[in-house]
Amino acid sequence: MTTNNKELVVEKIDNGTVIDHIPADKVFKIVRILGLEAYEDEILIGTNLCSKKYGKKGILKIKNKYFSQDEIDKIAIICPTATIIIIKNYEVEQKKHLEIPKHIHKIVKCINPNCITNVEEIETNFDVVNNDPIQIQCHYCEKTMEEIIFNE
Ligand SMILES: [Zn+2]
CATH class of the missing domain: 3.30.70.140 (Aspartate carbamoyltransferase regulatory subunit, N-terminal domain)
Structure with a gap:
């Protein structure tokens, strides 16, 4: 304080x-x-x-x-x-x-509707490829995204 x-x-x-x-x-x-x-x-x-x-x-x-x-x-x-x-x-x-994690597991959704993580019950995995602005890449479909959508 x-x-x-x-x-x-x-x-x-x-x-x-x-x-x-x-x-x-x-x-x-x-x-x-x-x-x-x-x-x-x-x-x-x-x-x-x-x-x-x-x-x-x-x-x-x-x-x-x-x-x-x-x-x-x-x-x-x-x-x-x-x-x-x-x-x-x-x-x-x-x-x-705090620090932006290097890998993001489970808490974020992939924005690619065809990604296997949106079709089957598979936990998501992303690499953080840029910190500022944040950019992440999906392990499965390799889509990169700047918009972060959290799983509920
Ligand atoms: Zn994906």
């Missing part, structure tokens, strides 16, 4: 996850891909907060929630600049700077 009182202080959570340094225009996308619209515990959403380093940024604080590696990879694909902070008893237990 920041102690610099020039920065906006959003209420602390006792246990859960803070996703910080989200580009302001990605905050609601993150809410959506993590399925947080249906989450029943407290979520604090801050967006368009001024950050010297990042311009306008967003922050999410999700009480009593810890994310799986697949979920963290989804966050990394959408906003690799984000930081994940695990909070336990008001203390920072872990702080992770």
Whole structure:
């Protein structure tokens, strides 16, 4: 937690996850891909907060929630600049700077309707061929795509 009182202080959570340094225009996308619209515990959403380093940024604080590696990879694909902070008893237990994974397994759909992964029950596999902008290539049909569609 920041102690610099020039920065906006959003209420602390006792246990859960803070996703910080989200580009302001990605905050609601993150809410959506993590399925947080249906989450029943407290979520604090801050967006368009001024950050010297990042311009306008967003922050999410999700009480009593810890994310799986697949979920963290989804966050990394959408906003690799984000930081994940695990909070336990008001203390920072872990702080992770995200990186776009080199391989993406299962969580993304292939956009090629004829790809075998869309015809049969086969888990998808992609190589990340470019990071910025992100571009991925399907292992099966070799289609490259810049539009990332997550599996539900
Ligand atoms: Zn494919």
